[in-house]
Amino acid sequence: MSVIIRHDLSPSEINFIKESQTKIQDALKIHDIHCPENNVPRVALLGSGGGQRAHIGFLGVIRQLGKEDLLDCMLYVAGVSGSTWCMSSLYQDPQWTQNAEEAANKALLSMSEGKGVTFHDGVKWMRQRYAEGDFSLSDVWGVVTCWIKGVSLECQPLHKDGDVASPYPLYSAIEKQIFHKNQQKEMWFEFSPHEVGFLEPGAYVNTSLLKKDFVGGKMIPQPVQRKPMDMVQLQGICGSALADVGQIKKYLKDAFWDWIRSISPVYLTEMKRETNPGQILYILADLKKNYANPECSLSELERLKCLLGKSWADFSPTLKRVEHQSWRGMTDQVKEEHVERIRDELVASVDKWGHGQILTGIPGGDELWVLSHVLPLFFHWEFGTVANFLYKCQDAAIPKDMIQEEQMHLIDAGLYLNSPYPSALREGRCIDLIISFDFSAGDPFLTLRVASKYAVKNGHPFPKVDFTKLDSECPKSYYVFEEMDKPTVIHIPLFNIDNCKDEAAIEKERKEYTTFQSTYRDKTKINHLADLAAENVTMNKGNILSKIKKAVNRRKQQELSNPVLHRKEFNIWTMVTDFCSSFLAIFTWLFNSVKGNKHAKTT
Template identity: 30%
Template sequence: MSASKPQESGKVRIEPSLNKNEAEFIDGRRKSVLESLKKLQIDCSKDEVPNIALLGSGGGERAMVALLGSLVQLQKTGLLDCILYLSGVSGSTWCMASVYQEPDWSTKLETVKDKIIKRLKDGPKISWKEAFAKLKKYYYEKDHFSLTDIWAVMVITSFVKEIDEHTLTEQWSQHSKDGKVPFPIYTVIDKKCKHHNIGDPWFEITPHEAGYSLTGAFVDASNFGSKFHKGSKKNQQDEFDMLYLQDAWTSIIKCMNQWTWGRNHNFLHNVKGEAVPSTLQETETRDYEDAGLLLNSPYFSVLRKERTIDLIISLDFSEGDPFLTVKEAAKTCKELNIPFPEVNIPQGHSEVPMDFYVFTGQNTPTVIHIPLFNMVNCGGKLKSYNVLNETEISTVFRFKCVHVSSDKIEAWRKKYTTFQGPYNAEMITDLVEVAGKNIINNKDSLLEEIRAAVRQKGSRR
């Protein structure tokens, strides 16, 4: 079966393996990664090519624009072509949805960036007539109309300045032949599983499948939202468009968390089998919401055992504690017996972080964590910390940098909050630049960690 088309199936798939189309694409992408590594003068065999995942956290328009700026610099440094998976939460998915509109976007990213930024800066607002027509379409064509539909049309469009009616499978058909772009994974969570701490809350949507990441229960992406019974499709609903999905992936005001959001048919209703938690089989519908309400970074999509990730590059655009996502990921992985490195943050770094952290462990993926606003790109000068031990880091940090950088970092944080109106042109330009600095300033460190991942993979053969 060609990877250019989604797997046509009206059945639920419950098995611990990759979708065959994803596996086929990844095999081709790894060949492209190998060529890219050679261009970067990293010698390795086909079997030593590391599986690298790039994560974009949530954060509304801040995350959308910052991920865009980061991708541009990754492309300019040649590092983007080393990425196997690109996974996002909330605002990062807005960026992903935009760049994946363009065929082979990684080969012309500067042009794609300019087009997106022009739309954000100068694009006309969606008119009330267009908004009403879209809401009417959602109301009459969808089996379940919820606040997600209203929020998508009335709020998300004010940020992204478009009504994107492409479907995910349509969008992907432009990219799936030659492996020139990373494989995208969009994430949400199951509301009931999250609130009651039962079952599997981690839900992913890829160009081929949608389903529960850790349980291993999936349905074709084109059938997500259709009605199923005992594992077989009963009624077909049109595939969700990207506007609706961008809202399903996106943060909502928590005071509204008790309302009905993201309600859809439960494709696991009355499915039998020990592999599926009983709580996922009981109800005819499930409610899906922004993954950022549980963990504001999509770690558990790439930590699926069958994706065998060697190196995770986490771009953290969160508000508040810049290490919360990686600390929570480590804590949850420990509870679930998922391999993940220990995460120890030096004292004081939560208030004034550096721009590059590496966490390693025995038989775990290596995790690189890059906070958006930090002492380097927000005005600090320290770049020799990579050769300092922890005591020396703390000393330099405390006496030379904290007083200068803390005010500047806080100014950037206050300028770009999650729940504020769409950014103006100057804010977008500045944010693209400051996010890009995190890549430019750490190109050598990123290359060294990729080399280390190659060596580690070679030593396990």
């Protein structure tokens, strides 16, 4: 159980590719594309980040791909940030692709009708994670993400020992410290069902061993056994919101308090504890929504003082000052700032007014635990804390900066590149066609720009893109970039002139579906966005199939010109297999020759 340094694929992934060929062949036959086993094209489906917009958009795309019999033509599906929310839900069911339309519709319906994660189920999961160590805001965000999606906790483990659903799923993150040091060559981190690790140094461990302690490339015993990473944790790492730090903090805090507010106030009121942490927690959450209503907010502030007891003024200086100010005369912005400070001060002083009652089973115990262990994380702002399996690993391929710390911090890859191009460009995968659905905010070609730079920096083949000919304000629904001996790239922006009809409508949709806004719960709004994304598939089905067919023909030509080293797929496993086959053939020939000579002499 050691760290693996290599650039070819894992034996499990290679086996998956071989087993998928027949399925892809059958899927292509539906579209009258016939290819022998050696010419099956490798197609990667990419989903970008974009929060809940990307989640809904990717569900709409996958639903339509299934409906158009295109999904089974894909070998890989890779996601970043919001698109991983979509993937984690679908891959809960190993057979989801057999009825992708139904699976996607179920996930879309959950957002408007699902109950989501209950408060106590979420806290129970977080308590377990806290006991294991390495507890961070990513774990909290993973729970809140499930609530946003309207589903219960998706606790299925990331790793797979048996069959993996097709297409092969790939999730992406980046390592925070390496990113901040501007070592953008080494920072990309990939999760797959079988292996996880850094693409450029080529350093991996078995997926089931992620979170285990390693020293010098070898796993060591650990005092507290950590469970393998599940999909809740994965979403928390991969799918945190994007923007500047201030915007991220506000968005994550607001989403967290919205989840708290989903607790039934009736349940909290029934708690008869004199200083009830549950009621206090709910009031703090409710103030976030009602600060602009003077009657409601003043009433809740007074109730908060009563619950905190006679010493309430010692716990929050801001709450004390409010008593001497004209709350009604404040602007809404000032009120919001006061509420934020009151919340932070009460969190900081929880040990004083909470009386240290943080035991499971005591009424209000979970609520007090959240106040004591979760809310302080927003001050420390620590994400994606995971044991560093490269700690003190001595290998020339691994930069020294990657081996010095016992922990690493995996965060949203969209902070650097908001689409999982690095996974599709990994040399061992030999991808023929990349189909990228972009749900990003702002410039609809930014992911292409960054991917192109990443490819140049890391020596990966990537087709040339003339960005001077791309209209960011009024993009089309389909762009294709192709060049000899390089993967073909299809780029499809979410909002475009074809599904929105004009530039004004594009701008309207962009404003309606921003990354940082309250959780989408309106069924009409959710379905409209999913349908717009699906329309991009319907309109371009013929274009996609024509490029798949071209990839088949290109593979045929490459095989004819170089049947052994077909598209650089020659690796150690191929070499061993070919050597053994050749040796066996020669041995058999010699054996038969000797046997034949002996028979002739006897005769």
